[in-house]
Amino acid sequence: MSYSIDFRGKVIFTMEEEGLSIREKAKQFRIVSASVSRWINQIEPKTSTTRQRKINKSELIKDVKQYPDAYQKERAERFGVCQKAIWQALKKWD
Incomplete structure (x- = not known):
């Protein structure tokens, strides 16, 4: 509360x-x-950051082709998700 x-x-x-x-x-x-x-x-309550829930598969494929050597952390920043979400999406892609 x-x-x-x-x-x-x-x-x-x-x-x-x-x-x-x-x-x-x-x-x-x-x-x-x-x-x-x-x-x-800090008297003001902290604001929560909202993250994207789903990763567009075609956008992820484009990103992998455009940046084949990128770290998952970098992809996560571009997609606005956590690193684990990128890992899970890439794992499903295989």
Whole structure:
């Protein structure tokens, strides 16, 4: 569960106002102290990166012909997928 930015700000603001420790403030708001520690450094939640789910077989074949010596990591970057997805697609291709 992700807490709202307003709530995070309230926790940090009241912690500084009251001079409480991270543990004390976390206990007061009934949240984990690790969350409060993270919010001090970065109050905005991290955004997730979305990756492509399927690799177009014909595009992969073209890429292999165009770059026969490329590493799987390089192909993965070009296709926007993880290296394991390239490995699995190449394994199916055989």
